[in-house]
Amino acid sequence: MNANTQAGIAGSVKMRSRPEQTGLPEKEYEAFKRDIFEAIWRDLDPLEEQIENDEHVPHEIVDPLLLKMGAFGLMIPRRFGGIGLSTSQYMPILAEFSKIQGGIRVLVHVHNSVSHGLLEIASEEQLQAIMPAVAKGTKSVAFGLTEPDFGSGADIGTGAVRDGDDYVINGRKWLITNSDFATHFMIIAKTDPSKGADGISSILVERNTPGLTVTPLPETMGCKGGEHGQIDLVNVRVPVSNILGKEGEGLTQMEEVLEISRVFIAATSLGTAERAMELSLDFAKKRVTFGKAIASRQAIQRYIAEMGTDIYALRGMIADATAKWDSGRRIPAEASMSKLFGLEAVGRVTDRSLLIHGGIGYTRKYPIERLYRDARLNWLEEGPPTIQMAVAAHAFLNGYDWDA
Ligand SMILES: Cc1cc2nc3c(=O)[nH]c(=O)nc-3n(C[C@H](O)[C@H](O)[C@H](O)COP(=O)(O)OP(=O)(O)OC[C@H]3O[C@@H](n4cnc5c(N)ncnc54)[C@H](O)[C@@H]3O)c2cc1C
Incomplete structure (x- = not known):
């Protein structure tokens, strides 16, 4: 991120618009935590050598294990089929994932982080449409902000131009985690360049939309096996209803x-x-x-x-x-x-x-x-x-x- 994006926060303490983080009752949480800690060490830790050697996370092995332990929907409310942890309850579990192979940690972390972000900004209708599948890991949303040719936030180059009931998006993102298995990308784009920081919006784009291509980038120093690819968007057309929140709130x-x-x-x-x-x-x-x-x-x-x-x-x-x-x-x-x-x-x-x-x-x-x-x-x-x-x-x- 660049400073322009990140430094615009008002001085006074603000309340969030939609805090939906009640969490599990203590006893139930302790039992869940015990089970998932056991599963992390029993099922995932032994995969370290294979992933480090191959520099690849074998989704056919890892994803069913994550699904079984509830790791795709850790903070997703139960009404959408998730586990329903509060963020306080989630932190020790994320910390435990961070002790084992880093590619698995990145996968779980970004999937849960973006899901949590959607809970904060997506409409109820959008949540109903996507969250049950996200909680099962059959859908996953990656976060698309960083660009190779511009800074982040107010400096981004990706643009979404209104055309009737659609946006037409053009631009390039890179270093986008989970680019190998994400079914959707939350693309941060300029919807009104004349408004500067108030002309940026978050738009949900399905992976298979014509004009969107994903290209892998070279392997990373650590957290081996995580995929952080480049997303090219050339005349990608999505309905205006794919906007998350309101235009200009990005x-x-x-x-x-x-x-x-x-x-x-x-x-x-x-x-x-x-x-x-x-x-x-x-x-x-x-x-x-x-x-x-x-x-x-x-x-x-x-x-x-x-x-x-x-x-x-x-x-x-x-x-x-x-x-x-x-x-x-x-x-x-x-x-x-x-x-x-x-x-x-x-x-x-x-x-x-x-x-x-x-x-x-x-x-x-x-x-x-x-x-x-x-x-x-x-x-x-x-x-x-x-x-x-x-x-x-x-x-x-x-x-x-x-x-x-
Ligand atoms: C493995 C990996 C996974 C990632 N996953 C994602 C993802 O899922 N989605 C996504 O959108 N991004 C992702 N990123 C990108 C990551 O968020 C950015 O790399 C990071 O925020 C830095 O931005 P940049 O690379 O554009 O660096 P730059 O903005 O080019 O910064 C380079 C250097 O200049 C400094 N700098 C730049 N601008 C300013 C300024 N205005 N004031 C002061 N200092 C400044 C920075 O601090 C830094 O030291 C990922 C990166 C990695 C390595």
Whole structure:
């Protein structure tokens, strides 16, 4: 995202228009959480080597497993066939997915994140039409904002021109996650270039619409197997009724939806950092040099204390931000600060963990090599650090009251 997109949030605390996040009763949630944690480690973790080698997530194996554990509809309300978690209840589950192979995490994360965004901005009629299939994973919506030839937000180049009862869309998006299996794309386009930031809209486009093509991009550094392709739109014609919310609301919607999405990235940072910590504790107790376990050395203990401090602080930030969001509040500063602190924390924790593992940590013998690479994506998803700084600073400079 660029600063123009992200810094336009008003200073005062706002309530969200449609908070539908009641969540499961405590006992039911604990049982669900226990079952899905077990399934993540029993069914998905063993696929790590295959996915890392092939740089491909085998959907024919993974999708039925995800469906069985309810992972396609985690925050989708029960009336649409989802599990109905609140965002507070979702965070630990996303964090657990962030401990195993990163391509699976990205798939689950973006599918659930965009579904949650739709709940905030789509009409009831649109939700009725798509959500039951999204909850089953037979439909999936990818988020199409980033462009190769322009900045994000107010600077985008993709345009949607009204022609009778249709929009005709032209433009190019890239780095669009789940581009391999998405059935729909939420395309952010200029519907009235003369209005600047108020002339941008979100439009739902089906994958098989004539003029839309998807091209894979080269494989990524980490989170192997996730597909983040390029979407070309040439005279793509869709009915005006495919608009999400009202024409010109696109940027405001993004500001709202991206808030909780940034906390989701913080939760993935937390999960990855927790796994790196567990691996480090285990390794430090077993590795002996000069007749003693390295865990007994002050230098290693200092790393461990620093890692623990980062994890503890991040847990607190995520808990505060999600509790506010679930109460129906907007959280512009908290979201950007959680995302920013999270990406720096997981960067530090995976650095320290690699050092504790010594040279063997740089090989694929231990998962720290993968976690280190996977964590670097958290710097970029939902906007890089400079943008998070711009959003948080803008909120505070405009009188944002985080204690309200
Ligand atoms: C694996 C992966 C998956 C992704 N998935 C999606 C997806 O599903 N949908 C989607 O739409 N996007 C997706 N993205 C794109 C991601 O959100 C962007 O890459 C990220 O927001 C940065 O935008 P950019 O790449 O255009 O970089 P740029 O905007 O070109 O930024 C480059 C550098 O310049 C800085 N910069 C740029 N503009 C400003 C400014 N105005 N002020 C200060 N600094 C600035 C940035 O901080 C950054 O350091 C994905 C990216 C990756 C790597």
